[in-house]
Amino acid sequence: MLDAPKATANDRRIEALLLHHALGEFNNAYAAALDEQRLTDWADMFTDDGFYVVISRENADRNMPVGLIYCENKAMILDRAVAMKTEMFAPRYLRHIIGNVQVLGEDGNGEIRARANYVVVQVLLDRPDAKLHQVGVYYDRFRRVGDALKLAERRCVYDSLLVDNALCIPV
Amino acid sequence: MLDAPKATANDRRIEALLLHHALGEFNNAYAAALDEQRLTDWADMFTDDGFYVVISRENADRNMPVGLIYCENKAMILDRAVAMKTEMFAPRYLRHIIGNVQVLGEDGNGEIRARANYVVVQVLLDRPDAKLHQVGVYYDRFRRVGDALKLAERRCVYDSLLVDNALCIPV
Amino acid sequence: MLDAPKATANDRRIEALLLHHALGEFNNAYAAALDEQRLTDWADMFTDDGFYVVISRENADRNMPVGLIYCENKAMILDRAVAMKTEMFAPRYLRHIIGNVQVLGEDGNGEIRARANYVVVQVLLDRPDAKLHQVGVYYDRFRRVGDALKLAERRCVYDSLLVDNALCIPV
Numbered sequence: 398m399l400d401a402p403k404a405t406a407n408d409r410r411i412e413a414l415l416l417h418h419a420l421g422e423f424n425n426a427y428a429a430a431l432d433e434q435r436l437t438d439w440a441d442m443f444t445d446d447g448f449y450v451v452i453s454r455e456n457a458d459r460n461m462p463v464g465l466i467y468c469e470n471k472a473m474i475l476d477r478a479v480a481m482k483t484e485m486f487a488p489r490y491l492r493h494i495i496g497n498v499q500v501l502g503e504d505g506n507g508e509i510r511a512r513a514n515y516v517v518v519q520v521l522l523d524r525p526d527a528k529l530h531q532v533g534v535y536y537d538r539f540r541r542v543g544d545a546l547k548l549a550e551r552r553c554v555y556d557s558l559l560v561d562n563a564l565c566i567p568v
Numbered sequence: 569m570l571d572a573p574k575a576t577a578n579d580r581r582i583e584a585l586l587l588h589h590a591l592g593e594f595n596n597a598y599a600a601a602l603d604e605q606r607l608t609d610w611a612d613m614f615t616d617d618g619f620y621v622v623i624s625r626e627n628a629d630r631n632m633p634v635g636l637i638y639c640e641n642k643a644m645i646l647d648r649a650v651a652m653k654t655e656m657f658a659p660r661y662l663r664h665i666i667g668n669v670q671v672l673g674e675d676g677n678g679e680i681r682a683r684a685n686y687v688v689v690q691v692l693l694d695r696p697d698a699k700l701h702q703v704g705v706y707y708d709r710f711r712r713v714g715d716a717l718k719l720a721e722r723r724c725v726y727d728s729l730l731v732d733n734a735l736c737i738p739v
Numbered sequence: 740m741l742d743a744p745k746a747t748a749n750d751r752r753i754e755a756l757l758l759h760h761a762l763g764e765f766n767n768a769y770a771a772a773l774d775e776q777r778l779t780d781w782a783d784m785f786t787d788d789g790f791y792v793v794i795s796r797e798n799a800d801r802n803m804p805v806g807l808i809y810c811e812n813k814a815m816i817l818d819r820a821v822a823m824k825t826e827m828f829a830p831r832y833l834r835h836i837i838g839n840v841q842v843l844g845e846d847g848n849g850e851i852r853a854r855a856n857y858v859v860v861q862v863l864l865d866r867p868d869a870k871l872h873q874v875g876v877y878y879d880r881f882r883r884v885g886d887a888l889k890l891a892e893r894r895c896v897y898d899s900l901l902v903d904n905a906l907c908i909p910v
Contacts, residue, residue, distance in 0.1 A: 411582065411753065414589050418756050425839045428856070432876075454661060490796060490898040492874045494838045494856055496665045497596045514599070514665055516689065518858065518874045518898070525900040527871045529698045532663045532689045534603075556661040556689070559696030582753065585760050625832060667836045668767045685770070685836055687860065700869045703834045703860045705774075727832040727860070729867040 413500070420511050420539065421498050423546050428493035431566060436478035439567065444540055445471045448550040451568055454533065457554040465564050477567065486565040490520040491530070493568070508549055509539040515553070517568055531555045531568055584671070591682050591710065592669050594717050599664035602737060607649035610738065615711055616642045619721040622739055625704065628725040636735050648738065657736040661691040662701070664739070679720055680710040686724070688739055702726045702739055755842070762853050762881065763840050765888050770835035773908060778820035781909065786882055787813045790892040793910055796875070799896040807906050819909065828907040832862040833872065835910070850891055851881040857895070859910050873897045873910055 423442070430439040443449060452464035468474045497514040504510060512534055519530035533555035540549040553568050594613070601610040614620060623635035639645045668685040675681065683705055690701035704726035711720040724739050765784070772781040785791060794806035810816045839856040846852060854876055861872035875897035882891040895910050 407586075410586055414586060415749075415752055415756060417589065418759065422841070425841045428839055429841070429854075492856060492858075492876075492898050494665065494836070494858060496667050496838050497599055499593070499596045499600070512600075514663060516663075516665060516687075516858075518871060520874075520898045520900060522900065527874045527899040529689060529700070529871070532691075532698045534663075556663050556691045557696070557698045558691060558693065578757075581757055585757060588760065665836065667838050668770055670764070670767045670771070683771075685834060687834075687836060687858075700860060700871070703862075703869045705834075727834055727862045728869040729862060729864065 416509070417498065417500055419546060420500060420509070420513075423539070424495040424498060424513055424535075428495055431568070432491055432493055434481075434566065436481055436567075437475070440471065440475040440478040442548055443471050443474050443551075444542065444547045444549045447471050447474060447548050448552075449474050449548070449567070450551075451553040451555065451564065453558070454554050454556050455558070457552070465560065466567060481565070484565065486563060488522040489565070490522070491566055492518045492527075494518070495535075504538070507541065509537075509546075511535075511537045511539060513537070515568065529557075531557055531560065531564075533557075533568075587680070588669060588671055590717060591671065591680070591684075594710070595666040595669060595684055595706075599666050602739070603662055603664055605652075605737065607652055607738075608646070611642065611646040611649040613719055614642050614645050614722075615713065615718045615720045618642050618645060618719050619723075620645050620719070620738070621722075622724040622726065622735065624729070625725050625727050626729070628723070637738060652736070655736065657734060659693045660736070661693070662737055663689045663698075665689070666706075675709070678712065680708075680717075682706075682708045682710060684708070686739065700728075702728055702735075704728075704739075758851070759840060759842055761888060762842065762851070762855075762879075765881070766837040766840060766855055766877075770837055773910070774833055774835055776823075776908065778823055778909075779817065782813060782817040782820040784890055785813050785816050785893075786884065786889045786891045789813050789816060789890050790894075791816050791890070791909075792893075793895040793897065793906065795900070796896050796898050797900070799894070808909060823907070826907065828905060830864040831907070832864070833908055834860045834869075836860070837877075846880070849883065851879075851888075853877075853879045853881060855879070857910065871899075873899055873906075875899075875910075 427442055449468040450464040451466040468477060494516045495513050499512050501510040514534055516532050517530040518527050520527050533553055536552040538550040539546045598613055620639040621635040622637040639648060665687045666684050670683050672681040685705055687703050688701040689698050691698050704724055707723040709721040710717045769784055791810040792806040793808040836858045837855050841854050843852040856876055858874050859872040860869050862869050875895055878894040880892040881888045
């Protein structure tokens with residue numbers, strides 16, 4: 398009997414750990430979808446009302462809404478994914494490294510607030526060296542849809558002041 | 569009855585995992601405090617007798633003690649944090665990516681020895697591109713203080729031979 | 740009684756988490772062995788029939804087999820490790836950051852398929868700044884040998900088109 402409260406505390410720690418791990422798995426699948434340019438898979442990781450924005454730290458700090466990419470729902474995100482096929486841009490490789498995943502809390506509506514740091518390294522096929530393309534933070538709200546997690550919101554706030562070359566593929 | 573030893577071995581693995589996770593959470597909070605320039609929050613992550621040094625791999629390999637930053641206790645760390653307000657330096661963004669967290673063991677006094685790799689990316693506001701500012705290893709001793717972990721020691725051993733611009737904000 | 744299926748599902752999630760953690764621990768030890776140039780420790784992380792190749796994304800995408808390093812078994816890997824002592828190259832520091840570890844599945848023979856993203860930062864001792872040396876993906880097959888994990892295969896597929904300076908130390 399004496400062990401019961403301890404077991405419960407441990408269960409809560411394990412539950413927190415499993416949630417943290419699930420967000421990590423999500424981010425790894427997200428990175429792989431973008432790095433392998435499977436953009437409809439990427440779009441499918443958002444909820445139907447999913448919000449996705451890529452915005453500079455300067456603008457985010459001042460509550461300015463304008464971003465490099467701004468999508469208010471999944472249709473816009475999917476549009477962005479499909480538009481890639483018609484755009485002209487120099488061929489390139491991207492590699493996302495996502496770390497420092499933090500679960501910040503759970504809202505009343507069951508959404509999970511989280512953040513993570515990201516680094517995107519880019520190699521342009523006509524320039525040989527790998528470059529830091531973008532560095533920043535994902536500010537997220539995750540929603541459980543069936544057994545899966547989906548992004549109800551991902552705000553990508555980047556530190557870099559200049560976007561080298563162009564932001565063709567989402568971050 | 570047959571399952572009991574197996575359950576115990578599994579419990580130990582889970583306990584190790586929970587500790588590893590707790591150190592990861594600590595490092596993520598540490599990175600966020602520095603990246604958001606909340607330096608008194610940063611100083612508060614050390615014990616009163618906390619030791620903090622930033623030293624080159626060259627010096628560390630030769631057991632030379634001199635570092636870029638050298639603080640023998642929390643008062644010195646706090647002094648460093650507060651001094652930032654009076655210093656003049658070009659505005660900048662930092663982003664810490666902390667990975668490869670390893671728990672190395674537990675000392676007789678209950679302190680946890682650990683290490684992690686770190687990358688600090690810096691953006692100077694008058695130069696547009698993100699740069700690798702510092703890369704290295706944290707060699708740590710953690711102590712449990714109530715329910716929390718605090719750093720009794722963090723030795724930041726950096727690989728880079730030149731510190732670009734200046735080391736204004738701790739790593 | 741009602742809790743039994745739930746406990747089992749949770750057990751499976753915990754088991755998956757423990758495996759993920761074990762691969763992370765393995766990769767951290769792997770990185771430390773290379774960063775500290777303990778190359779025989781590195782070679783010992785492979786099975787006797789271990790396959791190790793470092794290959795460009797260009798070649799890997801086209802199923803071309805030629806790589807910068809190509810070892811078909813542990814003897815060749817060990818040979819590579821020992822050969823380092825007779826090679827001439829400029830002194831350097833390396834730092835491996837391994838992230839985005841994903842367990843992809845378990846084969847019929849009990850081998851675990853996995854992947855991870857890696858970044859290698861290099862500092863040449865006669866040039867002061869840290870550079871992105873290589874960025875890519877590890878495609879792995881792990882085998883359980885006793886209580887330990889060993890690499891039955893690690894294919895390092897790198898994005899960078901040019902290898903700066905030389906690839907002296909494995910990735």
